[in-house]
Amino acid sequence: MSAFGPGFIRSMSEWVEEQKVLLKLAKKAxxxxxxxxxxxxAARTACNHIMRTIKGFDNWLQNPAIVSVMPxxxxxxxxxxxxxxxxxxxxxxxxxxxxxxxxxSKKGGEEIPHLLMRTERKVRAREELxxxxx
Numbered sequence: 001m002s003a004f005g006p007g008f009i010r011s012m013s014e015w016v017e018e019q020k021v022l023l024k025l026a027k028k029a030x031x032x033x034x035x036x037x038x039x040x041x042a043a044r045t046a047c048n049h050i051m052r053t054i055k056g057f058d059n060w061l062q063n064p065a066i067v068s069v070m071p072x073x074x075x076x077x078x079x080x081x082x083x084x085x086x087x088x089x090x091x092x093x094x095x096x097x098x099x100x101x102x103x104x105s106k107k108g109g110e111e112i113p114h115l116l117m118r119t120e121r122k123v124r125a126r127e128e129l130x131x132x133x134x
Contacts, residue, residue, distance in 0.1 A: 004065075015056070022049065057082060 060066055
């Protein structure tokens with residue numbers, strides 16, 4: 001008899017099957033001719049799936065019942081793969097954010113809608129004001 005009940009095993013099996021379906025759908029997705037809205041929605045969908053999966057791993061690793069019986073080789077693989085994903089994500093973040101800052105700096109804000117620029121100026125102006133006295 002397993003140390004984990006049938007409900008736990010069923011839940012984990014359902015998670016795996018759900019992930020397989022999501023993986024199959026994600027691999028079929030095509031964005032070559034997608035418009036800006038579709039690209040933005042696809043990127044947000046990817047972020048949501050990444051966060052959900054990472055949260056699942058985090059919950060998994062915080063559960064003493066799981067990590068106490070997980071073979072060391074399996075734990076090493078999880079650590080190694082997640083570390084690699086973290087490094088690649090940080091590298092991408094640095095690259096993307098740097099390129100965007102450079103792009104916006106060259107454009108001088110001309111590509112940013114005026115409504116957003118006015119909101120940003122108001123926020124900055126409020127931050128620069130001295131605190132009000134009572």
